[in-house]
Amino acid sequence: MSVRRATHGGSWYSDSPEELRKQLDNWLNAADLTHGPARAIIAPHAGYQYSGACSGFAYRQVSAVVVRRIFILGPSHHVRLGGCALSTATKYCTPLYDLRVDVKVNADLDATGHFEWMDMSVDEDEHSIEMHLPYVAKVMEDYKDSFTIVPVLVGSLTPDKESVYGSIFSQYLADPQNLFVISSDFCHWGHRFRYTYYDRSWGDIFQAITYLDKMGMDIIESLDPQAFTAYLKKYGNTICGRHPIGVLLQAVNSLQKSGSNGHRMCLKFLKYAQSSQCNNMNDSSVSYAAGALTIE
Numbered sequence: 009m010s011v012r013r014a015t016h017g018g019s020w021y022s023d024s025p026e027e028l029r030k031q032l033d034n035w036l037n038a039a040d041l042t043h044g045p046a047r048a049i050i051a052p053h054a055g056y057q058y059s060g061a062c063s064g065f066a067y068r069q070v071s072a073v074v075v076r077r078i079f080i081l082g083p084s085h086h087v088r089l090g091g092c093a094l095s096t097a098t099k100y101c102t103p104l105y106d107l108r109v110d111v112k113v114n115a116d117l118d119a120t121g122h123f124e125w126m127d128m129s130v131d132e133d134e135h136s137i138e139m140h141l142p143y144v145a146k147v148m149e150d151y152k153d154s155f156t157i158v159p160v161l162v163g164s165l166t167p168d169k170e171s172v173y174g175s176i177f178s179q180y181l182a183d184p185q186n187l188f189v190i191s192s193d194f195c196h197w198g199h200r201f202r203y204t205y206y207d208r209s210w211g212d213i214f215q216a217i218t219y220l221d222k223m224g225m226d227i228i229e230s231l232d233p234q235a236f237t238a239y240l241k242k243y244g245n246t247i248c249g250r251h252p253i254g255v256l257l258q259a260v261n262s263l264q265k266s267g268s269n270g271h272r273m274c275l276k277f278l279k280y281a282q283s284s285q286c287n288n289m290n291d292s293s294v295s296y297a298a299g300a301l302t303i304e
Contacts, residue, residue, distance in 0.1 A: 012101065066300055
């Protein structure tokens, strides 16, 4: 049995089960169930002191009684990857309890010929998937023995590849027992991120960042993958999970094209936050957004 350790516990989030549970409870209780049951959520992956409260708005929309499998799509921060990679681990540790990896779904995905496998060192270095595990463990706590996870590391995909992966995942998205967690922060602004786009007509810097992010969020809500690609090309907004988001939009697109029993799909953003307020060109910030997709 191959176990992935909780390598960011104790630094990016609390490794004390009591403290972590209390914190997650507080954040979930502060959010309202307004757009659920979610079939997919978009939530950030920064340290919990920055983004934990924002994530609560996405996880609040999850109906644990329905969900039996959770796909977690996170961007690769440390290795160059032209496609998507699966985990060799059979268990992922969290301070609350261990999560079981769905080895059968991994085998099915591998059989498509479109996935590679990540080394355990790559898996344990990456935070974009791990930062969702405590939240997953918390919302699924009453059903901890009856669900599995499918962690997927998403590389720098071309629009065509996003479409390929979207069509592969669409069959899973169609199943109400599956939940997709899309891991993404929004604008990384400042010299340290090599991104300082600023349109003064949009107000102060922090207001301009908000405007830029909201424009992207509106396009994501429209569920139009081509429009999202065009937006990224035009503004270069540093949304680190743009490829996982692109894959989700393509999966939705693929479902719509298949005329999937006239399902109504609706994606809404429920919360937006920034790590700090940028007022001059030497400041920096990271933006966070929480959204949920419902399928009726």
